[in-house]
Amino acid sequence: MAEATLVRAETVPSPGGGGIMRRLNMFTGIIVGVIVAVAAYKIGQHFWVENDQGNDQAVIAGEVGWVFGFLIGVGAFVAPVRWMLGRDLTHEDEMFLAGKDQGISRYFRFTTDHKVVGTQYLVLAMTTFGVGGILAMTIRTQLIVPGNSLLGGQAYNAIVGVHGIIMIVSTIIMVVGPWGNFVMPLMIGARDMAFPRINALSFWTLFPAIPIFLSIAAFGGIPTGWVAYAPLSDQAPPGIDAFAVAIILFVISAALASVNIIVTAMTMRARGMTWNRTPIFVVGIVASSLLGLIALPCFEVAMTFTLLDRSMGASFFVPDQGGSQWLYANLFWLMGHPEVYVILIPGLAAVLEMAPVFSRKPLFGARLAVISLIALVVLSILVWAHHMFVSGWAPTLAGPFMLSTELISIPTGVFFLVLIGTIWRGSVWTRLPMLFVYGFLWNFMIGGVTGIFLSDVPADNELHGALFVTAHFHYTLLGGAMIGAMGALVYWFPKMTGRMLNERVGTVAFWTVMIGFNIAFMAMFADGLAGMPRRVANYQPEFALGNFITTIGAYIIGIGMLTFLYAIVSSWRSGKPAGPNPWHAKTLEWFVPSPPPLENFEVLPVVTGDPYGYGEPDTRHTTHAGAPPLVDAVLVPAGPESTSEASS
Amino acid sequence: MSTVQHNTPSHRLAPEIVAHQQRRAVLFMILADAVFFGSLMFAYFYLRSLNVNDAWLPDGLNTASAPTVWIITAVTVLSALAYRSAEMGIARGQRSSFLGGSLLGLGLVIVAIGLTIHLAMTWPILMSDGSYASTFIVMTFVELVHLVILALLAIGIWNRGIQGKLDDGNYNHATLVGYFWYWVALTAVLGALTTFYVN
Amino acid sequence: MVSDETDVLPLVLPRPSIRERLRTPSGKLFVSVGIVFLVMTVVLLVFSVWWPNATLPATASDTEEAVRLTMLVFAISAAPVMAVVWAVGYFSLRHWGHGGETPPEDGPPIRGNNRVTVAWLVVSSVLTGFLLVWGLSELTSTTTLSTSSSPIVIKVTGQQWLWSFSYPQNGDISSPDLVLPIDKPVVFDVTSTDVIHSFWLPEMGIKVDANPSVTSSITTTPNLLGTFNVRCAELCGLNHSYMETTATVMTAADFDAWVRSQGGTPTTATTTEAGNG
Numbered sequence A: 001m002a003e004a005t006l007v008r009a010e011t012v013p014s015p016g017g018g019g020i021m022r023r024l025n026m027f028t029g030i031i032v033g034v035i036v037a038v039a040a041y042k043i044g045q046h047f048w049v050e051n052d053q054g055n056d057q058a059v060i061a062g063e064v065g066w067v068f069g070f071l072i073g074v075g076a077f078v079a080p081v082r083w084m085l086g087r088d089l090t091h092e093d094e095m096f097l098a099g100k101d102q103g104i105s106r107y108f109r110f111t112t113d114h115k116v117v118g119t120q121y122l123v124l125a126m127t128t129f130g131v132g133g134i135l136a137m138t139i140r141t142q143l144i145v146p147g148n149s150l151l152g153g154q155a156y157n158a159i160v161g162v163h164g165i166i167m168i169v170s171t172i173i174m175v176v177g178p179w180g181n182f183v184m185p186l187m188i189g190a191r192d193m194a195f196p197r198i199n200a201l202s203f204w205t206l207f208p209a210i211p212i213f214l215s216i217a218a219f220g221g222i223p224t225g226w227v228a229y230a231p232l233s234d235q236a237p238p239g240i241d242a243f244a245v246a247i248i249l250f251v252i253s254a255a256l257a258s259v260n261i262i263v264t265a266m267t268m269r270a271r272g273m274t275w276n277r278t279p280i281f282v283v284g285i286v287a288s289s290l291l292g293l294i295a296l297p298c299f300e301v302a303m304t305f306t307l308l309d310r311s312m313g314a315s316f317f318v319p320d321q322g323g324s325q326w327l328y329a330n331l332f333w334l335m336g337h338p339e340v341y342v343i344l345i346p347g348l349a350a351v352l353e354m355a356p357v358f359s360r361k362p363l364f365g366a367r368l369a370v371i372s373l374i375a376l377v378v379l380s381i382l383v384w385a386h387h388m389f390v391s392g393w394a395p396t397l398a399g400p401f402m403l404s405t406e407l408i409s410i411p412t413g414v415f416f417l418v419l420i421g422t423i424w425r426g427s428v429w430t431r432l433p434m435l436f437v438y439g440f441l442w443n444f445m446i447g448g449v450t451g452i453f454l455s456d457v458p459a460d461n462e463l464h465g466a467l468f469v470t471a472h473f474h475y476t477l478l479g480g481a482m483i484g485a486m487g488a489l490v491y492w493f494p495k496m497t498g499r500m501l502n503e504r505v506g507t508v509a510f511w512t513v514m515i516g517f518n519i520a521f522m523a524m525f526a527d528g529l530a531g532m533p534r535r536v537a538n539y540q541p542e543f544a545l546g547n548f549i550t551t552i553g554a555y556i557i558g559i560g561m562l563t564f565l566y567a568i569v570s571s572w573r574s575g576k577p578a579g580p581n582p583w584h585a586k587t588l589e590w591f592v593p594s595p596p597p598l599e600n601f602e603v604l605p606v607v608t609g610d611p612y613g614y615g616e617p618d619t620r621h622t623t624h625a626g627a628p629p630l631v632d633a634v635l636v637p638a639g640p641e642s643t644s645e646a647s648s
Numbered sequence B: 001m002s003t004v005q006h007n008t009p010s011h012r013l014a015p016e017i018v019a020h021q022q023r024r025a026v027l028f029m030i031l032a033d034a035v036f037f038g039s040l041m042f043a044y045f046y047l048r049s050l051n052v053n054d055a056w057l058p059d060g061l062n063t064a065s066a067p068t069v070w071i072i073t074a075v076t077v078l079s080a081l082a083y084r085s086a087e088m089g090i091a092r093g094q095r096s097s098f099l100g101g102s103l104l105g106l107g108l109v110i111v112a113i114g115l116t117i118h119l120a121m122t123w124p125i126l127m128s129d130g131s132y133a134s135t136f137i138v139m140t141f142v143e144l145v146h147l148v149i150l151a152l153l154a155i156g157i158w159n160r161g162i163q164g165k166l167d168d169g170n171y172n173h174a175t176l177v178g179y180f181w182y183w184v185a186l187t188a189v190l191g192a193l194t195t196f197y198v199n
Numbered sequence C: 001m002v003s004d005e006t007d008v009l010p011l012v013l014p015r016p017s018i019r020e021r022l023r024t025p026s027g028k029l030f031v032s033v034g035i036v037f038l039v040m041t042v043v044l045l046v047f048s049v050w051w052p053n054a055t056l057p058a059t060a061s062d063t064e065e066a067v068r069l070t071m072l073v074f075a076i077s078a079a080p081v082m083a084v085v086w087a088v089g090y091f092s093l094r095h096w097g098h099g100g101e102t103p104p105e106d107g108p109p110i111r112g113n114n115r116v117t118v119a120w121l122v123v124s125s126v127l128t129g130f131l132l133v134w135g136l137s138e139l140t141s142t143t144t145l146s147t148s149s150s151p152i153v154i155k156v157t158g159q160q161w162l163w164s165f166s167y168p169q170n171g172d173i174s175s176p177d178l179v180l181p182i183d184k185p186v187v188f189d190v191t192s193t194d195v196i197h198s199f200w201l202p203e204m205g206i207k208v209d210a211n212p213s214v215t216s217s218i219t220t221t222p223n224l225l226g227t228f229n230v231r232c233a234e235l236c237g238l239n240h241s242y243m244e245t246t247a248t249v250m251t252a253a254d255f256d257a258w259v260r261s262q263g264g265t266p267t268t269a270t271t272t273e274a275g276n277g
C-alpha cells in the first residue's frame, strides 16, 4: 500500500521539464496532425494546379503533413530532440513512458512497455483485418453472379487492391506486433524490448498510415491492384499517392520494429539460452524480421519513384521518357516474394512451437528446422522473377528462376517432416490450438503444391493472371500463414489476457472457417484452371457455378471469422481465468503470471536446456520459479548481464 | 530504494550491453538503408542499360557537373575523416580533440549541404528530362537527406560533448554517430561513381 | 550407449522376418498408417486425373497439351507426398488423440531419426530435380517452333481496352479479333500502346505481357477447329474485365478466304500444302 502511493507520487509531472511530454497522447497527435495536414494541403493547392484526376501534389503534401503533425503531436520527437539538447530522459520520464499506473490511458499514448505495444498492434491488426475482410465480402458479393452491377470497374479494382494490401499489411502487423513484441520478449526471458522507445515509435508511425490507407477511397481509389504496377499507376487518380505515402510509412515502421526485434532476440536472451535452446518461434520471428528488413526498402524505393513520376514529372516508369515498367516490376517483386515468406514464417514457426506442446513430444529434427528456416530466408531472396515469367523480361532467365523457385520446396518440405515427425506416436492433446496445426498441414500443403505448378514456366504461361494464382496464394496466406497465426492467437491468448479463449465457440469458428475456406478456394482453383482471369468485375457465364460456390464459401468464412471474433472479444472480457501455464508448456512465458506484470520477470530466469523435453524426465528448459522442479528449485538472482543500479 | 527503481530494465542492463545493442541496431538500420540505396543504384544502372526509346539521356541534354559532384564527395569524405580523428580523440580521453574534430566535421557537412544545394540550383536538368535526369536527381536528393540527418546528429553529439556527456569510458553515442557518418561518406563515393557511367 | 546395450543383450538376435516385424506393435502401426496412406494416394490420383478432364475446356494447341500433361505429371508426383503428410495427420488425430483439461502422459521422446530424415530429403530432392528437368525440357519444346515450316507472324497490340491484330505477311491486314489457320505455327509479336496488358489464349496455353515500347514474342500451333477466347490477363484499368475477344481457328482454305475477304494476300494454303506434302 505504501509502495503504491509512492509509485503514484512519481507520476506527477516533475517541475524540471518533461511536462509537455506528459500531456501528449493519441488525441493531441490527431489534432496536430489534422491541422498540419489541412495547412499543407492548402499550400499544395496554392502552388500546384489541379489536373483532371485531382491535385497530386496537394494530396501528397497533405498526407505527409498529417504524418509529421501526428508524430509531433503524439510526442515521437520528444526523445530525439532531448538527446540533441543533451537533456536525456530522466528515470521518472522513463517510468512514465513505460505506462506505470496509467490504467487504460496508457494504450493511447506513446507508451513503451512491450506488452502495451504488442496489444496495441494486436487491436490495430484485428481492426484492419476486419476492414480487409469486409472488402473481401464485397468482392465476393460482386462476383456472386455474372453481370452483377453492384460495383463498377473502378470501384471493383480499388476494392481488390485495397483488400490485398490491407491484408498483407495486417499480417505483417501481426508479425511485429503480438508476436515480435508481446510474445517474443517473454519467451526469451527479457523484461522488455531492447529499445522500448523505438518500439513505441514503430507503432505510432504505423498508426497514422491507417487513415492514409483508408483515404485511398476518398481520393478516387487505386485502379492497379495491390501490386500498383506502373505505368497504370501513372494514370491513376490521387488514391495511388495515398497508397504510396502509406506504404512508405509502413516500411519505415516495420524497419524500426524489425531492428528492435532482431537486436532484442540477439542480445537479451536469458542466461544459458544458447541458439540451440532458443524456442523455434523466436528463431522464426528473427528470420522473418530480418527478411522484412532486407526486402521492404525496395518497396519504399518503388513507391518513391511512383510519387515522383506522378507529382514531379519524373520518368522512372514512363517508357516515352526512358523509364521502364520492368524497373517497377523488379523492385516490387524483389520485395514481394520475400515478403510472402515474412508472412508465412511466423505462422509456420507458431505451428512448430505448438506441435510439441500438444503432441507431448520433443520437436522432431529441431536443428534441421532451424537450418531450413535459414535456407528459406536465403532462397526467398533469389526467386522474385517467378512473378514475371510472362512479363517478357529476360526470357533467358526463366530456367534459373524456375530452379531457385523449385528449390524452395526442399526446405519448405522439411517443415512437413518436422511436423509429422513430432506428431508421430505422440499423445495428441486435441485442444483448440492443435486443430490449427492440422488445419495448417492440410491447407499449406495444397498451397505449396499449387505453387510448384506455378513455378513451372509453361504452366505459368497458362495460369498467370488467372484465378488459379489467387487460389494458390489464399491457400498459402490465409490457409497457411493466417491459420497458423490464428492458432497462435488462441495459444497465447491466455498469456495476453489472463483468460482462456472460449474453446467451444473457438472450435465452431475453426471448423466453419476451414470448411468455408476449402469450399471457396477449391472452386476458385477450378475457375482458374478453366481460364477465368483475376481482378475482373464480370465474367462469362461458364464460370458462374464456380464463382457462386466461392462466394458461398466466402460467406461461410466470414461467419466463421465473426464467430472467432466473438470468441476473442467475449473471452477477453469474461473468459475463464487461465493461470500461468494452461497448456503445461515449457517455454519461459508460461512461468510468469497471466497477464504478465510490468517488468515480466521478478527474477530473471536461467535456461538449462531446450524447451521441448517432453517425455524426458532429465531435461528441463529453465530453473525459473514456477517451473516444475527437477531436483530442487533454484532461484537465480539477477545475473551478470543485469548489473544493478538498484542493488548498489 | 523503491520497487520501481528495482524493476526498471533499462537501468539494470550493464552499460556494455546497452552499448552493444545500440551498435547492433544502428548497423541493422544501415543495412536497411543500404538496400534502399542499392535499389537506387540498381535503378540507375538498369535504366541506363535499357535506354528505352533512347531517352536515357536525350540528345542535346547536358549533365550535372561531375567536378561539383566530386567536390561534394571529397568534402563529405573529409568530414568523415575529421570525425574519425575526433572519435580517436575521445577514445584517448581528449575531450578537446573530440570537440574540435567533430566541429570541423560538422562544418564540412554543412559545406557539403551547401554545395549540394548549389549543384541542384545550377544543374541543367529537370526531373522530366529522361531517366538519367530522374535517377540522378533522386540520388542527389537522397544524399542531401543523408547529409541533413548527419548534420543534426553531429550537432547533437557535439553538444553532448560540450556538456561533458562523453569521456573515454563512455563514448558509445559518438561511435554510433560515426557509423552513420562513414556510411554516408561511402554512399557519397558510390553515388559519385555514377558520373563515370553517364552515357 | 552401445556398451550398455551389449550388457543387457549379449546375443545378437537374428533379424526377424518382415512378416514377424509387421506383427509387432510398431509394425502394426506402420501397416495401419500405410493403409491410410495408400487410400489417400489413390484418392488424390483419381482426383488429379478426373478433375482436369471434367472441368477444363478443350485443348486447342500443342502448347496447351504440353501444359495439361505437365500438370498431370506434377499432380501425380505430388500425390504421394501429400498423402504421407495427411495420412500421419489423420491417423494421429484418430488414434492418438486425447481431449480434456489436463494433457495426457508425455509421448516417447523421439528427437529425430536420421534414416527418415535422409530419406525425406532424398525423395524431395529427387522429386524437385525431376520436376525441374521435366519443366526445362518442356520449356524448350514449347518455346521453339514445332514444325519446320515458316510460321505466320501476327502483330498483337493491346490498348485500353481492346486487342487488335495485324498480319504483316498477308498485306498488313488488321482485325479486331484473331483468326488462325489450323496446324500452322504462329508467332505473336505482342506490344501495347499504353499500360501493361497480357495477351492470353486460355485454350492454347500461351500468354505474354503486352508492354509499352517493347515487343515480346510467343509461339504456338493451334490444332483444333473452333472459336476460342482471347483475354487480357493483366489488370489494365477500368474495363480490364471486358478486354476480350475471340480467336477462330479455321482450315487453311477458310483462312485464305478470310484473308482475301479482308483485302490481304493469302499465303497459307500453299505453304501448308508444301509442309504437308
Ligand code: HEA
Residues within 6 Å of the ligand: A227, A340, A341, A343, A344, A386, A387, A389, A405, A406, A408, A409, A410, A412, A413, A414, A416, A444, A445, A447, A448, A449, A450, A451, A452, A454, A455, A456, A460, A463, A464, A465, A469, A472, A473, A476, A477, A480, A481, C078, C081, C082, C124, C127, C128
Ligand atoms: C505465404 C505466402 C506464399 C507462400 C508460402 C508461397 C509459396 C510458393 N509460391 Fe506463391 N504466391 C503468393 C504467396 C505465397 N506463395 C502470392 C501472394 C502470390 C501472388 C502475388 C500476386 O500476383 O498478387 C504468389 C504467386 C506465385 C507465383 C507467380 C504466379 C503468377 O502470378 O504467375 C509463383 C510462381 O512460381 C509462386 C510459386 C510459389 C512456390 C513454388 C512456393 C513454394 O514456397 C511452396 C513450397 C511448398 C511445397 C512445395 C509443399 C511442401 C513440400 C513438400 C512436401 C516437399 C516435396 C514436394 C515437392 C517436391 C513438390 N507463387
Ligand code: HEA
Residues within 6 Å of the ligand: A126, A129, A130, A131, A132, A133, A134, A136, A137, A139, A140, A160, A161, A163, A164, A165, A167, A168, A171, A224, A225, A226, A227, A470, A474, A477, A478, A482, A533, A534, A535, A536, A537, A550, A554, A557, A558, A559, A561, A562, A565
Ligand atoms: C493475408 C492475406 C489475405 C487474406 C487473409 C485474404 C482473405 C480473403 N480474400 Fe483475398 N487477397 C489477398 C490477400 C488476402 N486475402 C491478396 C494479396 C489479393 C490480391 C489483390 C490483387 O489482386 O491486387 C487478394 C484478392 C482476393 C480476391 C480476388 C479478387 C480478384 O482478383 O478479382 C478474392 C476473391 O474472392 C479474395 C477473397 C478473399 C476472401 C473471401 C477472404 C476471406 O478469407 C476473408 C475472411 C476474413 C475476414 C472476414 C476478416 C476477419 C473478420 C473479422 C475481423 C470480422 C469482420 C468481418 C465481417 C463483417 C464478415 N481475395
Ligand code: CUA
Residues within 6 Å of the ligand: C158, C159, C160, C161, C196, C197, C198, C232, C233, C234, C235, C236, C237, C240, C241, C243
Ligand atoms: Cu488489358 Cu487487362
Ligand SMILES: [Cu+2]
Residues within 6 Å of the ligand: A336, A337, A340, A383, A384, A386, A387
Ligand atoms: Cu513469389
